Amino acid sequence: MPDLDTTLDIEDDEGKPTRRDFFVQAGVAACAVAAAGSGIVTLDYLKPKVLFEPPTTFVAGSPLDYSDGVVRFYKDNKAFVIGGPTGVYALSAVCTHLGCITRYKSDEKAIACPCHGSRYDLEGNVTHGPAPRPLPWLDITEDAAGNLVVDTGIVIARGKVFRP
């Protein structure tokens, strides 16, 4: 490309816009679009298109397994499924204080957090300690075979028990 060595006669471009200005502007504009586009495409690139995460739903057995006072802890899903006097409900087992996993104390009929001593009753209300909010209630439905399906991704209104 021998013309590359042509010197730029910058000094005499003053005055009204010329063809030369147009080329410079077009080039700069194209570079700007390319830069902005690369930014957007990079963001799109960084957004995962598939996830390898465990499903948020799990099957918690038959509703008949949960008579009043039965508490089952699902370790993998970090949830309690509890049989109450009127039906079954599910509680998140993640302490609302700093995210430790709470445990059920069967002798005290209470849910306790091992990290900072928060305590909840079986409906998830805070009875003691630093926890700022009660444990959230999780969505609970029934599948075709009549088993309970808990979705840890959906929080429902407190007190909404599942009646088979």
Added chain:
Amino acid sequence: MPLRRLFALSSLAFLAVLAVSPVKNALRPYRSIQAQYKALGLARATSMKAASVYADRQIAIQQIWIPKFDNRVDRCTTCHLGVSDTVMAGAPEPFRMHVATYHTPGDFPRFGCTACHAGEGLATSKDDAHGTSPDSSAPMRPAAYMESGCGRCHQSETVDEAPTLSYGRATMAKAGCYACHAVRGHEDFRSDAPPFVSIASKTGGAWVEQWLADPKKVDPNATMPNFQLSKDDITELANYLFSLPVPPQLEQAVEQASAEPAGNSANGKVLFRESMCITCHTVDGKGNGSAPELNHIATRATRGWLIAFIRNPHAFNPKTKMPQYSFSDQDVRDLVAYFEDELRDFDAPKEILDPLRVNQTLADKGHELFKNYGCFSCHVGTERGGERFGPDLDGIGDRRASSLDFGKRTDLPHTLDAWLAAKISAPRSFADGLKMPKFSFDPEQRRAIVTALLSMSSAPVPEPYRYIPPQQASVVPAGQVGEIVDRYRCLSCHQFGSRGGDISTAPLTFEGSKVNRDWLVSYLMLPTSIRPLLPERMPIMKISKPEAEKLADAIETFYVDPSIPENPFAGRPAADADPKEGERLYTTLGCRSCHIIGSSGGYYGPPLTDTHTRLKPGWVYSYLMNPQKWRADIRCPNYGLTDTDALRLTAYLETLVAAPAAPTATAEQRSAR
């Protein structure tokens, strides 16, 4: 070119080139396919609610992730969106609902797609996912060999609902593939091929040469493949075989037998029939074909050898399936006389059974050939080494087409299945100097074997997915009873638990709970035909009374099933055991279409005329409740009888007693029939 213009141009080209990949992305085919699915779903949906599901669909890559199953990720459902959607039954591909099989469409989250169909599960474009390019690393299983997918997890010989795979595995075992090729699970395989030690006393050089040239031409039942030997090779091998020393006791037995006087051919013919030789052997195209054809038996072996062999087959070939009949010396002479009169090749040259004069140089060359072709793999002798002669077949189903040597076969498509099919039908066509012999498989067998081969994976599927049906206990009593069982080779035809042959339809695993002892003793001594329609029948082996009693006692003691009640009527009201009601059921259920009582009924099932004499009531009842429980391939349908109905039917059948004067068929009567 002025610099400014160059700058403008290169900047625009820069922008354009960088835009290509994102544009390409936006136009990926799966997006338009998902849009089409949405449209199709909206058109097919029958309710507003169903339609809204389609309307709300986001365009996104779909996947089935199974961490427990090799961390499998199948994105097939990105395009095959309707695989488990009943709305899409019969829809055009790629949206059609999956055809119903044992695992589909309900089990997709457990198995995914590539577990059965192979292909590249991670891919999101058609060609990559299906592996359609010739050198693809993960091609899909062709539809013709689909059942090889079943075999990845189902590792038993027989797989229900996979007939081609099961046939392929059975054919491989029968053809003796495992004798040369190591395959997981078949480490203990031993060929049934006879040892050579007695060949010099059995037959002649001319016959051996005929046989080596093409075994199937001499005997269509031959399992030995064609080694495509040259004339010189054949002569050398024959010399080697005849140079092997015959063990003295066998040689003596053959010599003695050949010196015996001739027998009575007519008696032999009768004996041949009643001994049910064609249950295993074939004569004139009749017979099961699991043992050598006997049309030209007298041209295959010398008289002395035949007599000595029939008297004690196990001395000549410890692995033979042939029972040792308790024939008298005269019986055997008669049989062989019949062979010599009728079962011979009258066109064969006279000297076909003349022994070969051994040339030691040729014999040594023959020995080299013998080793070179791995003959010792099947014909067990001193040569056998620790390793299999041929290459391992484990993982053959996972070989990439690009790693295969197609050699001279430029006519083949570059796929694994085409390569395997060609290897099986013409193994030597790939290059010179290959050793694998030619098996004469028909196209059906070839397809079945390729299916079985494609099911052989390099690494087994993880534990929860590996399925091997539970093995039934298969105890064979030792001691005297064991000797009897071995002598009459009961296991050649009958199953004991998971062991034994499948020629007989009567497994002996729970025979003790099934039949009455006295009937069994008389049956063992003189078997009668139970299912007249079957060509395979129990041969009359002239079992002596003490032997029969010992065997029957052992069967009554060991081969029982605790789930079969001794007396099904115990503790039931008398109305449940009402034979009248049972008889009515017998008529309305249409049992007579298969069974005979008295003189009327079909011939398909066993006659029931002597039910009480033969069968125990507990068995009849248990059988009626669920026939397939006792043998999966029982043809008698499960009528879904209630407990009471089954009892009533049992009560009726138990009223049927063989007439006391019922003729115990003598040999003469049977053979006259």
Added chain:
Amino acid sequence: MSAPIELIESNDPVAVPWRVALMRRDSRPAVRESDEKYVMTFPHLIVREIIMFQLVVIGLSLAAIFFDAPLESIANPVETPNPAKAPWYFLGLQELLHYFPPVVAGVLMPALVVIGLVVIPYARVNLEAGPLWATHSRGKLASLTLVVLALSLLFGAFSCWPIVIPTLIIGAAMLAARNGEQASPWRRALWRVTLPEWIMTWFVVIAALLTIIGVFFRGPGWSWVWPWEQFRA
């Protein structure tokens, strides 16, 4: 330069924009007057750099769009692909391994090359190099011929023809350049080549030849194939 220096004192640097440098007579730097034309870096150089960068990206992107980076099947420690080729820039080395024992081809030769490259600017011959035949002597001719023949014999002993043949050709070219100062333009050009350039050219030709052979002419079992012959891995 013996005129007395006139000194002006001032506290206002704006009003008196003079700088003064005092130096000893014998330590003046030799300043060469230059008529080189200078231009502003921006935009003259910067724009060229931008265009160069864009052209590189355009070229690479086109390659990336039309040619996929190779990806074979997953690593399998028990199945060696045949041929197992290293990346192209190592294929010259791999080709050498075909001829020489590993310790020579894999260690000695690369080490010599690296050391050779490092010492280039410190070797006198490189710094002063005039044309090889600017001075002649019988000794130079004899020793050059000897070295070329010795190298050819040494590599010939390993039947490493990709080294022997360039060695002989370059040796011949060196001899052809002798007395070429007044000859045809072609030979004059050869005459101007310095010894270090001869050696470097020899090395580059061999390295390129070995790499080309490794990339295009080697098939299964490192056997010779022609690039147009299909071979299956």
Added chain:
Amino acid sequence: MTTGEWIRGTSVYRSVIRHGLEDTNRNRSLIIFENLFLHVHPVKVRERSLRFTHTFWLGGITLASMLVLIATGILLMFYYHPSVPQAYRDMKELQYVVDDGVFLRNLHRWAAHLMVFTAVLHMLRVFYHRAYRPPRQFNWVIGVVLLLVTLLLSYTGYLLPWDQLAFWGVSVGTNMAKQAPLIGERIRFFLLGGNIVSENALLRFYVLHCVVLPVALLLLVSIHIWRVRKDGGVQGPPEEGRQ
């Protein structure tokens, strides 16, 4: 006052861009020496050095491909796990799932080849132009080291996809290293983190490829370019009659 002018008047703008936009030689100079990245350049350059045949832009192309490699390499790291067999699967994921993944991977691979290629050509250009002479001797040595680092970078990157090509390329290469007398075995053991090409080797190569060697390369490149500037700019072909 237009919005543009207002923006240019704010103190924030003025703290970032210190000079006006008028196209004067003063501002052109300021662009160069007020910018960290551009100030390796002098404000004025010899016009002769702009000629294509002066350097054939080989050093520049090498640097440009290095920049491409850094940009694409960082992006690729977001989707790469240096473990077996996930590394290989990540290649497939780039191809099948990640938008533009395959483009970035291709770009990275071809830029790596280009960089090795132009670095070698650059070295030859410098040699034949006799640009290694004093005062540039040491910069030549740095250049040789840079070439080695470039080769090592390319080579360590070769293992990362964990495919057959990678595995056997690295097996052959490390076995070559083993041939070195006395310390060969130990070098190989260190390089692979074991006796066989395994997950340890993958992790080591990953760290070398993504941290150790790039840092070394960046440092050396900085010194290399800085020295070019300090030694009087790029040197083209030797001029007739000048030493």
Added chain:
Amino acid sequence: MNASAHARRFLLLAALLVVLIVPGCHRAAHTVAAAPPRPTQYQVEIGRTIYKHDCQACHGDTGAGDGSNSFNLDPHPRDLGDPAFQKKKSDADLADAIRRGGSGVGLSALMPPWGHTLNDRQIDAVVVYVRSLKR
């Protein structure tokens, strides 16, 4: 610099853009063909296996009703290959007859019910195979 020269230059640029982009995006022309649902080979195969095992004894190899067990059956087994019969019965009818037997659908009890022995999937496969017996 006149307008037409400008336009020419823009056209040139546009052409360059097209040339660069088009090869990158060969969009697979995917059309949804209206193919009627047809049984897979697997279904036919499964159907054949079951037919050979459970039906052939009476209905015969070709479905003509001439199986080895058929000679003394009265009424005679149905000729399954009869085009008129094939036309008259829907797939559901055939499946029902197999499932509930002759007595279940008001025909001869000699055809037994298979609903307790075969599952729906297998019965569907048999129906597919029976359809293939049509003469």
